[in-house]
Amino acid sequence: MFATIIISCLLFIAFLLLLLVTLSVPIIKTIYLFTLTASVSSSLESASSSVKFGVWGYCISGVDVSGIFSDSVIAPECSKAHLGYTIDSTVASALNLDSNKLVHVVSETTTAALVLHPIACGLTFLTLLVSLFMLRRGSNGTIRLPSLITLGVGILATLFTTIIFLIDVIVVAVVRNGVKDDTNGVVTLNWGNAVWMALGATLALWLAMVGTCGGVCACGARYHISPVETQRNFEPQG
Numbered sequence: 074m075f076a077t078i079i080i081s082c083l084l085f086i087a088f089l090l091l092l093l094v095t096l097s098v099p100i101i102k103t104i105y106l107f108t109l110t111a112s113v114s115s116s117l118e119s120a121s122s123s124v125k126f127g128v129w130g131y132c133i134s135g136v137d138v139s140g141i142f143s144d145s146v147i148a149p150e151c152s153k154a155h156l157g158y159t160i161d162s163t164v165a166s167a168l169n170l171d172s173n174k175l176v177h178v179v180s181e182t183t184t185a186a187l188v189l190h191p192i193a194c195g196l197t198f199l200t201l202l203v204s205l206f207m208l209r210r211g212s213n214g215t216i217r218l219p220s221l222i223t224l225g226v227g228i229l230a231t232l233f234t235t236i237i238f239l240i241d242v243i244v245v246a247v248v249r250n251g252v253k254d255d256t257n258g259v260v261t262l263n264w265g266n267a268v269w270m271a272l273g274a275t276l277a278l279w280l281a282m283v284g285t286c287g288g289v290c291a292c293g294a295r296y297h298i299s300p301v302e303t304q305r306n307f308e309p310q311g
């Protein structure tokens with residue numbers, strides 16, 4: 074029973090992490106995959122801005138311009154939440170980049186791959202619901218059937234989560250290399266917390282699947298007791 078509770082807790086942690094990643098920028102502005110930061114300075118003035126990118130869009134932190142004669146701040150703004158978002162001229166101007174180069178680095182096709190996040194979140198939630206039935210033993214004192222269903226759905230959720238973590242890493246790495254080559258180091262990329270949250274969900278799911286597999290094997294062992302041994306245990310002594 075204790076192992077079953079641990080498995081359900083791991084699944085809940087994985088679901089919560091995936092849900093937060095799925096609701097990243099621009100929905101939850103503190104959770105993002107990566108951020109691009111640009112800082113330009115001259116003898117008369119300097120400007121700095123950053124853009125956070127999430128599963129459904131991006132948010133511009135605002136442009137802070139300071140100079141000898143005047144200081145100004147451009148208000149922050151976020152894109153509309155939709156899948157496969159594109160980069161408009163507002164982001165390019167905030168980072169002081171050519172819009173064509175930025176679109177080449179962060180393409181709509183690349184961001185469309187992030188659709189796997191809500192799918193993995195849904196599969197993990199389904200696995201969590203099924204795992205709750207493992208807390209209730211059947212009439213024969215076993216939990217084999219709920220364990221088998223949890224293992225089947227959980228493996229699918231675990232594979233999807235592993236894939237989205239790899240996609241997150243690949244997307245951020247590709248964007249980082251592209252920005253570095255196209256901007257000569259003027260724009261820097263920082264990894265976001267959503268990538269590490271996806272990693273945490275992946276590890277939690279794998280641990281839960283290992284525990285579930287152990288539970289299935291333990292339940293199966295009970296069914297393979299030989300009839301001779303069973304009869305011997307019930308023979309009267311003496």
